[in-house]
Structure formats: structure tokens, C-alpha cells
Amino acid sequence: xxxxxxxxxxxxxxxxxxxxxxxxxxTNLLTLHDMLTRDGRGELMLLDTTEDRTIYFDxxxxxxxxxxxxxxxxxxxxVPGQVRHDATRKAVLQRADGVVFVADSHTAxxxxxxxxxxxxxxxxxxxGLSFERLPLVVQFNKRDLTDIVSEEDIIRTWxxxxxxxxxxxxxKGWGVRETFRRVLELTFDSLQVRYDLTARYGVDxxxxxxxxxRTAEDAEELALS
Amino acid sequence: MNRAHxxxxxxxxxxxxxxEIISPAExxxxxxxxxxxxxxxxxxxxxxxxxICEQGTTDLLHTAQEFRHGLLVEGEPKGALVVSFDPDQTGxxxxxxxxxxxxxxxxxxxxxxxxxTTEIHTTVVKxxxxxxxxxxxxxxxSEKCYRELSLSLExxxxxxxxxxxxxxxxxxxxxxxxxVGSLAAGMAHEINNPNGFVRCNLSTxxxxxxxxxxxxxxxxxxxxxxxxxxxxxxxxxxxxxxLKIDLIMKNTPEMLSQSIExxxxxxxxxxxxxxxxHVDDLGESAADLNEELKRTLAVLEPQIxxxxxxxxxxxxxxxxxxxxxxxxxxxFNILQNALQSRREGLQVxxxxxxxxxxxxxVITDNGCGIAPxxxxxxxxxxxxxxxxxxxxxxxxxxxxxxxxxAGGTVQISSREGSxxxxxxxxxxxxxxx
Numbered sequence: 001x002x003x004x005x006x007x008x009x010x011x012x013x014x015x016x017x018x019x020x021x022x023x024x025x026x027t028n029l030l031t032l033h034d035m036l037t038r039d040g041r042g043e044l045m046l047l048d049t050t051e052d053r054t055i056y057f058d059x060x061x062x063x064x065x066x067x068x069x070x071x072x073x074x075x076x077x078x079v080p081g082q083v084r085h086d087a088t089r090k091a092v093l094q095r096a097d098g099v100v101f102v103a104d105s106h107t108a109x110x111x112x113x114x115x116x117x118x119x120x121x122x123x124x125x126x127x128g129l130s131f132e133r134l135p136l137v138v139q140f141n142k143r144d145l146t147d148i149v150s151e152e153d154i155i156r157t158w159x160x161x162x163x164x165x166x167x168x169x170x171x172k173g174w175g176v177r178e179t180f181r182r183v184l185e186l187t188f189d190s191l192q193v194r195y196d197l198t199a200r201y202g203v204d205x206x207x208x209x210x211x212x213x214r215t216a217e218d219a220e221e222l223a224l225s
Numbered sequence: 226m227n228r229a230h231x232x233x234x235x236x237x238x239x240x241x242x243x244x245e246i247i248s249p250a251e252x253x254x255x256x257x258x259x260x261x262x263x264x265x266x267x268x269x270x271x272x273x274x275x276x277i278c279e280q281g282t283t284d285l286l287h288t289a290q291e292f293r294h295g296l297l298v299e300g301e302p303k304g305a306l307v308v309s310f311d312p313d314q315t316g317x318x319x320x321x322x323x324x325x326x327x328x329x330x331x332x333x334x335x336x337x338x339x340x341x342t343t344e345i346h347t348t349v350v351k352x353x354x355x356x357x358x359x360x361x362x363x364x365x366x367s368e369k370c371y372r373e374l375s376l377s378l379e380x381x382x383x384x385x386x387x388x389x390x391x392x393x394x395x396x397x398x399x400x401x402x403x404x405v406g407s408l409a410a411g412m413a414h415e416i417n418n419p420n421g422f423v424r425c426n427l428s429t430x431x432x433x434x435x436x437x438x439x440x441x442x443x444x445x446x447x448x449x450x451x452x453x454x455x456x457x458x459x460x461x462x463x464x465x466x467x468l469k470i471d472l473i474m475k476n477t478p479e480m481l482s483q484s485i486e487x488x489x490x491x492x493x494x495x496x497x498x499x500x501x502x503h504v505d506d507l508g509e510s511a512a513d514l515n516e517e518l519k520r521t522l523a524v525l526e527p528q529i530x531x532x533x534x535x536x537x538x539x540x541x542x543x544x545x546x547x548x549x550x551x552x553x554x555x556x557f558n559i560l561q562n563a564l565q566s567r568r569e570g571l572q573v574x575x576x577x578x579x580x581x582x583x584x585x586x587v588i589t590d591n592g593c594g595i596a597p598x599x600x601x602x603x604x605x606x607x608x609x610x611x612x613x614x615x616x617x618x619x620x621x622x623x624x625x626x627x628x629x630x631a632g633g634t635v636q637i638s639s640r641e642g643s644x645x646x647x648x649x650x651x652x653x654x655x656x657x658x
Contacts, residue, residue: 002238014238042300045334047342056345057237061299073301075238087349092237 001097002075009201012073013191015183016093019102020109020116021053021081024141027170028102029060029078032180035173037219040064040211054080057092062212068202074212081116086123093120094127098135098187100179101163102170105140105148110157135186137164139179144169181213237344243271243296243304246336249278252329256280259308259325263316265289266309269296269329277304288312292322296333397626400619415494415527419487426484433477436468497523511544512552514584514651515577521556522575528564530571538576542584545651547631555627558620559588559635559647566592566645583633583652590646595639603637 003012017025026046033044040063047056062074079089093099101120103113124131138161140154151167158165164182168175188197188205197203214222247269256267260281266289268279289309295302306329308322443464447457465471497520518539529535545552563573567590574589595603602608604625609618625635633651 002236003240012238012240042297045299045338045341047338056342059238059299059341061301063301073240075299077238087352088345090352091345091348094236095238 002095004195008071009069010071010073012075013097013187014095015074015076015098015100015187016096017076017078017100017102018089018093018116018120019081019100020104020112021083023081023102023104023109023113023116024170025078025081025102026054026058028100028139028141028168028176028179029058029076031170031173031176032076033060035177035215036062036212037214037216039219040214053082054078055082055085056080056088064208064211066201066203066207070197070201070203072203072208083119086119089119090123090126093123093129096129096134097191098183099124099137100183101136101138103138103140105142105145105154107147107149110149133190135183135190137166137179137183137186139166139168139175141168141170141175143167143175144172177213177215181209184209184212237341237348241298241337241340243269243298243333244277246298246333246340247277247329251336252278252332253280255325255328255332259321262321263314263318264308264310264321266307267325268307270305270307272303274305281309285311290318292319294322294326296326296329298333298337396619397623400623403619412494412498412524412527416491419490423484423487426480426487430477430480433473437470437473440464440468440470509546509548511546512549514542514545514552514586515539517549517553518556518560518575518577518586521553521560525557525560525564528561530564530568532569533564533571533573535573535575538574540576540578542577542579543653545584545631545653547651551627552631555624555635555649556586558624559649562620563588563590563592563645563647566590566594579653583650586649586651588647588649589644591644594641594643594645595637596641600637600639604635 001012002014003010005011017028019025029044033041042061042063045059047054047058049055057080058078060076062076064072064074066072077092079085079092099120101117103109103117121131124134138158140149140151142148154165154167164186166175166179166182168179170176185205188208191197192205195201198205252269256269256278257280259267264281265285266279266281266283268276271277286309290312292308292310294306294308296304296306298304306322306326308318308325310318444461447460452460518537522535522537560573560575564571570591572591575586576589577584577586579585596610599608599610603621605618605622608622621635621637628635628649628651631651633649636648636650637645638648639645
């Protein structure tokens with residue numbers, strides 16, 4: 001958690017999209033940005049890139065204000081996937097409340113996925129986060145491509161980790177919101193245990209999720225009704 | 226926890242106040258230009274509505290037309306731009322204020338991006354620098370380790386060299402023992418032979434002595450019992466025949482002289498061995514190398530095949546200062562090779578000569594010779610073409626070592642199938658070391 005000001009009733013959370021280079025972390029954020037309603041989110045901030053590859057990070061902020069007046073700001077980050085930017089990854093990972101691991105479904109990408117996952121595990125311990133306790137969702141991206149590992153193989157390999165695994169195509173837009181929902185749920189549940197958000201701060205789980213995950217179309221309908 | 230990762234000053238994503246993102250100096254020119262374009266007053270306010278920077282006059286604000294636009298940080302309203310116009314004034318007032326807001330928003334967003342990249346950059350640089358320091362320290366440590374190692378290396382080399390020399394000396398000693406062993410086997414036979422017949426003669430002589438004693442005892446008994454002379458003669462004659470005294474008288478001189486010759490032979494062999502091994506003189510002395518060659522040949526006598534022709538052509542040599550025992554060991558090894566080079570029809574030629582350069586000793590045989598591919602390896606330790614167990618491969622190695630210790634050199638020339646010639650050159654001037 002980046003910040004929690006109990007007097008100001010303000011909480012700033014951090015979610016991080018982690019994963020190997022070119023697995024589609026930024027695309028996930030772009031899709032979320034396009035898909036979700038403007039109310040309750042800020043603009044996507046893309047820091048300078050080299051040849052379209054993230055070298056710093058991207059940031060998409062979300063805002064939620066509970067009926068109780070409790071404000072929750074959610075900052076969603078990507079990390080640079082290239083091996084050489086390990087120090088940046090580590091810096092962005094600091095104080096994360098939840099992580100989405102975006103894996104590449106390409107058959108050739110399996111070893112690189114594992115390598116990056118190992119790197120996540122190592123960096124989490126380096127910045128003092130518990131791999132066991134941190135909300136973590138695995139997304140297998142690029143399911144729209146042909147040369148990909150089968151879903152059965154993925155479940156067989158990743159199932160034993162006990163982590164939620166979600167199939168997605170960030171480019172086509174499916175699975176992205178579902179991934180985001182899953183990590184939000186886990187993150188909320190984890191905060192609930194620690195801070196008792198609902199009872200103490202009047203933050204309702206469903207309302208929180210609905211507000212942040214509301215699509216632009218839903219918002220239009222809501223406005224009309 | 227690794228030391229290199231324990232201090233990171235920035236938390237990526239830490240909330241920033243608008244006053245941290247824009248400075249008054251930065252936005253002052255913009256507000257000043259804005260006010261020049263019409264408004265009475267323009268100000269940028271922070272989260273608590275306190276002005277970060279303001280321009281124009283506040284005198285007429287109560288009647289002024291005010292435009293207020295929120296300024297966003299990461300999409301969150303964090304401050305505001307306030308622009309006030311004279312209500313009587315006409316013109317694109319709202320557009321002007323929106324334009325100013327857009328410009329301010331751009332400054333804020335770009336500043337924020339710059340700050341974020343700076344934070345990342347600083348964090349990464351610091352992290353990398355600390356890692357570098359860490360690497361540097363471990364490198365320095367390993368360098369120190371290597372330096373120490375290199376210092377002790379010389380000592381270690383000396384130590385290992387001493388060990389090697391010791392091992393080599395042990396090896397030479399073993400080779401010497403092996404030579405002594407093979408020598409002893411031959412010698413044993415040589416000594417056993419005369420010893421055998423001397424022992425046999427002595428046994429025979431013991432029986433002879435018993436019979437002679439019996440003869441004398443009988444005679445004394447007859448005399449003591451005052452036996453009549455004729456009977457005495459008769460009895461004595463009978464006794465003499467029975468005890469075969471004639472045979473004893475006939476055989477004994479030859480038997481004794483044969484035995485004396487035998488023991489002399491043993492004595493000579495022992496003397497040869499003693500002089501060959503120089504057990505009595507441990508230091509250096511002036512030696513006649515011709516004598517050494519002869520003695521060596523003498524102790525090798527048992528190993529010389531029956532029909533061998535050994536031709537010695539030894540010219541007078543000046544005394545050579547050396548450990549005579551070691552030199553004769555070298556001769557032994559070389560001569561033994563020559564004697565083993567052929568079973569039948571062997572001819573060994575031994576020559577010695579002295580020139581101004583020193584002493585040359587050449588030992589030539591008409592034996593099996595050495596294959597060209599082996600010629601360069603004959604001095605290598607443990608190189609042997611003999612069957613396993615029958616040659617140590619150390620003979621010539623040791624010979625060359627011993628000659629070298631005496632300051633000399635050994636050279637071998639050979640033609641496979643027709644013989645080998647070994648030339649030993651020993652310098653006269655130097656006693657060699």
C-alpha cells in the first residue's frame with residue numbers, strides 16, 4: 001500500500017502488471033482504459049518508451065469514493081519486461097497490493113514465462129513482500145494467436161500453483177476485465193482481512209468492484225436510467 | 226537481506242502535492258502573459274485553495290467574473306486555476322482561461338512524467354551503484370585473495386619442487402636397488418657355486434678325518450696293549466686297507482687346494498662387488514675409469530651370454546674426480562643394456578680414450594638396436610620396450626642423471642636391428658656438478 005491516511009479517509013493502493021517482455025502488459029492497461037468508464041479513472045500515463053517497449057512504467061489510476069466518504073485511489077502499473085530493467089521492476093514492485101502476471105501463450109514463450117515468474121518471486125522477497133500472501137493472478141495472454149500452448153497444458157502446468165489462471169487476448173479485449181476483476185477481488189479480500197474495510201470504513205465489496213469495473217457502455221445505460 | 230537493496234528513497238507511486246510538481250517560477254511567466262491578455266487576476270491554487278502563484282490585482286475581485294478550472298494530477302483534481310475578468314470587459318474570456326488551463330495541465334503532466342522518470346532513474350542508478358560497490362568489494366576481496374595466493378605461490382612451488390626432488394631421489398634409489406637386485410641374483414649364483422663345492426669338500430674331509438682318527442686310535446691301542454710287532458703290523462695293515470687311507474692320502478691335497486681356490490673365488494667376487502659399489506668410499510675421489518669399467522664388467526660376468534665376445538680397448542686415462550660408485554652405476558646400466566641386446570652372437574666393444582676435451586667412453590653392441598621413433602624417448606623416465614616387469618624403464622634415465630652429476634653427457638646412436646652405440650663424455654677440467 002502506497003498510502004493510508006485514516007483521518008483524511010484516503011487509501012492509495014498499487015497493483016502491478018508483471019511478466020516477460022512483450023507479453024502484453026501495456027496492452028492490458030490500454031484495453032482497460034478504453035473499456036472502462038471515464039468516471040472513476042484517470043488518464044493512462046505512458047512514460048517514454050524505446051521502440052514501443054516500456055522502459056519505465058505505465059500508470060492507469062482509478063478512483064473510488066464509498067458512500068461513507070472513504071476514498072480509495074488505485075494505481076495500476078506495468079513494469080518493463082526486459083531482463084535488463086530488473087532494477088526498475090523491483091522499484092515499481094515496492095509496496096504492491098496485488099500483482100497480475102501476464103504470461104505469453106506462444107509455445108516458444110514457456111521457458112521465458114517461468115524465468116520471469118522466478119524473477120517475480122525473487123524480487124517480491126527483495127522488496128519485502130510475501131509471495132505466499134500477496135494477491136496474485138496469472139493471465140495467459142495472446143489466446144487469439146495460433147501457435148500457442150493449449151489451455152489443458154497451461155492448467156496442467158500452472159494448476160498446481162493454486163493461482164487463478166485466466167485466458168485472455170488483450171489485443172481483442174477479452175479476458176482483460178476478468179483478470180482485473182479477479183485481482184481486485186483478491187486485493188479487496190486481502191485488505192478486508194487486514195483493515196476490515198466494510199465494517200470500519202463502510203466500503204462495500206460489490207460496490208467497489210462494480211464502480212471500478214463499470215464499462216463505458218454500462219455507465220451510459222446507468223446515466224440514461 | 227542484501228545490503229545493496231536496503232535503501233530506496235522513492236516509492237514509485239507516492240502521492241504528490243501539486244506544489245511539488247510545479248514551482249511558482251515555472252508558471253509565473255504564463256500567468257503574467259495571461260493577465261496581460263485581459264484578466265484582472267489569475268492564480269494557481271493548491272489542494273487547500275492557497276495560491277502557489279498569482280498575478281494581477283485583487284482589488285476589484287468582488288465584482289469580477291471568475292472562471293475556475295480544476296487541475297488534475299494523475300487524473301485526480303489537486304488544485305485549480307482561477308481567472309477573473311472585469312465584468313464590463315468583453316471577449317473570449319472563458320476560452321482564454323481554458324487555454325491557460327490546458328497549458329498548465331500540460332506542464333503538470335509533463336513535470337509529473339519527468340519526476341517519475343527521474344525517480345525511477347535515481348532509484349535504479351542508486352541500486353546499480355550499490356550493486357557495483359558490492360561487486361567491487363567482492364572483487365577487491367578476491368583480488369586480495371589472489372594476491373595472497375601469488376605471494377604464497379613461490380613458497381608452494383619451492384615446496385612442491387622439494388617434494389619432487391625427494392620423489393626423484395627416491396626413484397633413483399629404487400632404480401639402484403633394482404640394479405643391485407639383479408646384480409645380487411647373478412652374484413648369488415657365482416658365490417653359491419664355489420661355496421657349494423667347498424662345503425662338499427669339507428664334509429668329505431670330515432669323514433676322512435674320522436677314518437684317520439680311527440686309524441690312529443687303533444694304532445695307539447695296539448701299542449698300549451703291547452701287541453707283538455708282527456701282529457701290530459698285521460692289524461695296522463688291515464686297518465689301513467679297511468679305512469681306505471690310501472684314497473684319503475691321494476684325494477686330500479687336491480680337495481684342499483680346490484677349496485682354497487673356491488674361497489679365493491668368493492673373496493674375489495666380494496672384492497669386485499665392493500669395489501664396484503664403492504661402499505667404503507662415500508665421498509669423491511680420483512678414480513681410474515678403466516678400472517671402474519673392468520670392475521663393472523666383472524660383476525656383470527654372470528649375465529654375459531655364453532658365446533659373447535667382449536672386446537675392451539681401454540687406453541690410459543688420467544684420474545677422474547668423481548663419486549666412483551655412482552659412475553660405475555652408470556656404466557653398469559649402459560653395459561647391462563648392451564649385454565641384453567642379443568642372445569646369441571653378441572659382440573660388445575668397450576673403448577676409452579682421453580683427448581683435450583676430456584674422457585670419451587664408447588660402448589657399442591651389435592644387438593637389436595632402437596627403433597627411430599623410440600630413440601628420442603630412451604632417456605624418458607619409465608620408458609621401456611621390455612615386457613612388463615622385466616624392465617623398470619629407469620636404467621638410461623638414471624645413467625644420464627649420474628653422468629650429468631659428474632658434469633658429463635651421454636649420447637646414443639642406434640640403427641634398428643644392427644646395434645647401438647653409447648658415448649659418454651666426461652670433462653677433465655671441471656669435476657662437474
